[in-house]
Amino acid sequence: MTVRAILDSKGHEVMTIHPGTKVSAAVKLLSERRIGALLVMFDERLEGILSERDIVRLLGERGAAILDEPVRNAMTHKVVTCRSADTVAAIMEKMTDGKFRHLPVVEDGRVIGLISIGDVVKHRVMEYEREQEALRDYIKSA
Helix, strand or coil, rough: CEEHHHHHHHCCCCCCCCCCHHHHHHHHHHHCCCCEEEEECCCCEEEEEEEEEHHHHHHHHHEEEHHHHHHHHCCCCCCEECCCEEEEEHHHHHHHHCCCCCEEECCCCCCEEEHHHHHHHHHHHHHHHHHHHHHHHHHHHH
């Protein structure tokens, strides 16, 4: 299975935020949308990613003052990405090795989606269920 299959199933919608927006506005958006990360975009260019973990880490280090700072001060600047043709196994390894839960999907320099570890787990479970059903059908027909 590839990243493309996951995106085709879940959709290509990506929540983004401008690097100059206050972190407090990002927190509100994360909460309202019930999501774990926002892509930080400027002029359709991926500048960074802001996750719940980024915010919690900075709150612990610098306190509530971070909420009044711009997202660019809180985001992860070095963003690991994947392509739609990458396999689920490859992105699982990337996520595990990098200890992150969100992976932007980029094609020809453009962001076309965002994959979360939850998306990966959901599709792996569906894949296993299909295999089990196929095995049950095979056993019944034998």
